[in-house]
Amino acid sequence: MNLLTLDRNRISKAGKVCIVMGNEAADLDSMASSVLYALLKSRVDPDPSHIYLPFAPIPKEDFKLRTEAVYLFKEAGVGQDALLFAGELELHPLQKDGRLSLILMDHNKLSKDYTAYEGFVEEIIDHHKDEGCYAQAKVRKIEPVGSTCTLVAEEYLRLAPQLLSRREAMLLLGTILLDTVNLDPKAGRVTPKDTEIANTLKPKASIDSNTLFETLQREKFNVSDLTTADLLRKDYKEYMAGKIRYGMSTVLISLDTWKKKDPLLQRELEAYRRERKLDLLVVMIAYTEPKFQRELVLSGESETLIASLVEYLNAKGAQLVPIGFPGGYTQGNAEYSRKKLQPLVQEFLASSVG
Ligand SMILES: [Mn+2]
Structure with a gap:
């Protein structure tokens, strides 16, 4: 996974800059779905002048507080510089020269810092209650599943299954498992679609899913690297x-x-x-x-x-x-x-x- 390093030169030359924006909480689901959807879009968009940048609206130094994300991103070979963080890219100049496009991930209403850009939302992929905003959005994939990564994986498997690498499958699977408490119906988070997608991802990720879930659960509470x-x-x-x-x-x-x-x-x-x-x-x-x-x-x-x-x-x-x-x-x-x-x-x- 190497397509996503922030290249300011590429941004200045791009015909369209699509910010694939996660939610304010910037949890694992929000960040993983943003990274993988940006990757998928950049692979299937026939126009090479369009670039897709995953964006987490938190300060970069807060990333390390999400210890489960730190762990899984590292396992998946995603560097921290694969994501843009708050303050790393000005959206206003892109808006001014008509090159801005927004894709909302894991939320369907812009947080208050970004409401100035509501006219630029082109896609929404989310599992929260639909608040009915941005009628102009061409894609509104909003379904009450357990994880946004389920919806991203579904799109990936539909549009480019052959391009999904083992590590990417693991990033999606790990997030779905954590969000659905290992697909356990008793936890009340999992839907049939989460289970179906996770079962399709399991052989591609080639990792024992129970071990992956338990490791992630443990890493979530592993604060040994924190001051x-x-x-x-x-x-x-x-x-x-x-x-x-x-x-x-x-x-x-x-x-x-x-x-x-x-x-x-x-x-x-x-x-x-x-x-x-x-x-x-x-x-x-x-x-x-x-x-x-x-x-x-x-x-x-x-x-x-x-x-x-x-x-x-x-x-x-x-x-x-x-x-x-x-x-x-x-x-x-x-x-x-x-x-x-x-x-x-x-x-x-x-x-x-x-
Ligand atoms: Mn979520």
């Missing part, structure tokens, strides 16, 4: 309660493991909080070895605020017990996920502002 700041921003949201700005991160390794991995953890937490000008950073820790357990780390300027927040959460049944780390607690009530904890934190902070 503390990476771990914090991997699953991070910011909120306001009156004038109080706070952030919540979910991290999937135990505090104990994390401390060993980063001896400067406390300092790094503070640096992350200061950098984002947060009054409070709430880190929710969840891990399963040996059994499911939650921990909470609170980092903030005001110790009084933290102490009264802990008191408040305990009154609501969180069962927080201090552990040997500043602001660290075991959380006895494992049912308090971010979905449940965040509204309580919000309520407390909003009332404490007055």
Whole structure:
């Protein structure tokens, strides 16, 4: 797979530049479907002046946070430079000289940063609910299957089955397996089309599909290559309660493991909080070895605020017990996920502002 390296010279000479755009979440499905659909289109388009560029609308440094994508792309021989990231290519000049075309992958409505280009959407390949946008799009392949890669594979097998390499088949198959929880009907994600397409891909990928699924599942949670700041921003949201700005991160390794991995953890937490000008950073820790357990780390300027927040959460049944780390607690009530904890934190902070 070598067609897709970004060649600015080719872009400036191209008659039409088709941006094959994945969604804002830039998950594996979004990125893999963009890369492979761009590849397929570039192979079947009879006009050599048309170029197809897969695009992930996230900063390039965030790619490494999608550890399952990092793993599978590497296995498939797709370099990071096969994808364009946010800020790497200006769309406006292409629009101005009439050479821009957009293909939406794994979403069917442009995210707010790109709404200026809604008149240029020519194709949509997606598995989310159809929001009925862009009537001008010539291709609208929007079906409620488990993975956009199922739809891309279907097109690939229809238009150019002989061109689908082993590694490309593996990239499609791995993504479909991860999205459908290994085609397991009990998970409620798989459709007959996903199963049919995956079964066609299996011999072409020539890899044991159970092993591939298990490896991907493991790589998704393999954070060994990530720094503390990476771990914090991997699953991070910011909120306001009156004038109080706070952030919540979910991290999937135990505090104990994390401390060993980063001896400067406390300092790094503070640096992350200061950098984002947060009054409070709430880190929710969840891990399963040996059994499911939650921990909470609170980092903030005001110790009084933290102490009264802990008191408040305990009154609501969180069962927080201090552990040997500043602001660290075991959380006895494992049912308090971010979905449940965040509204309580919000309520407390909003009332404490007055
Ligand atoms: Mn998807």
